[in-house]
Amino acid sequence: MRLTTKGRFAVTAMVDLAMRSGSDPITLASISERQKISLSYLEQLFGKLRKHGIVESVRGPGGGYYLGRPSVKISIADIIVAVDEPLDATKCGGTANCHDERQCVTHDLWMGLNETIYTHLAAVSLKQVVDGQKKSDTGVAPVTLSKRPAQSAAHSFK
Numbered sequence: 001m002r003l004t005t006k007g008r009f010a011v012t013a014m015v016d017l018a019m020r021s022g023s024d025p026i027t028l029a030s031i032s033e034r035q036k037i038s039l040s041y042l043e044q045l046f047g048k049l050r051k052h053g054i055v056e057s058v059r060g061p062g063g064g065y066y067l068g069r070p071s072v073k074i075s076i077a078d079i080i081v082a083v084d085e086p087l088d089a090t091k092c093g094g095t096a097n098c099h100d101e102r103q104c105v106t107h108d109l110w111m112g113l114n115e116t117i118y119t120h121l122a123a124v125s126l127k128q129v130v131d132g133q134k135k136s137d138t139g140v141a142p143v144t145l146s147k148r149p150a151q152s153a154a155h156s157f158k
Contacts, residue, residue: 003087007080009037010045011129014079017055018071018130025057025064045083052082071130077121087121089113 016031028046032039046065049055053068067074080087090110 003080006045006083009035009041010049010079010083011076013037013042013045014049014054014074014126015129015133017065018067018074018126019133021067021071024062025066027064030064048083049079052078054078054082067126071127072125074126075122076124076126076129077118079126080121087114087118089117 012035013031016035017026020026020030028039028042031037032042046055046057050057050065050068054074055065056068057063057065077087090107
């Protein structure tokens with residue numbers, strides 16, 4: 001899968017926004033400062049997030065952004081798709097023209113990976129990520145979002 005900085009930064013900024021959500025809008029400048037993400041880059045990302053109804057904006061003094069819907073109703077996949085980040089592990093972009101205009105022998109494998117990744121990210125809400133972060137801030141181990149047990153390093157790459 002090719003998840004670029006666009007998707008990672010969008011998720012990071014949304015987690016920051018959700019952690020500080022309250023009655024007052026949050027400025028992109030404050031997110032930029034805390035997360036060390038360029039303000040102009042955040043402006044581009046939040047323009048796309050706003051078009052998808054994931055965030056809403058308030059203009060003028062005291063303006064900024066707030067969540068467009070409850071964090072439990074925003075999936076990580078929603079955020080990544082909103083910023084035009086492809087969740088695609090194929091070489092062909094899913095068009096099945098990977099090898100001399102034909103489907104390559106591993107096409108179905110990579111398409112299955114795409115579906116698994118999307119399904120996982122669609123099942124994780126912004127609230128779950130925020131709750132996990134809050135638990136780690138308090139010294140309590142965060143809840144893992146994976147449904148599979150972690151493999152030991154000795155068994156990972158045999």
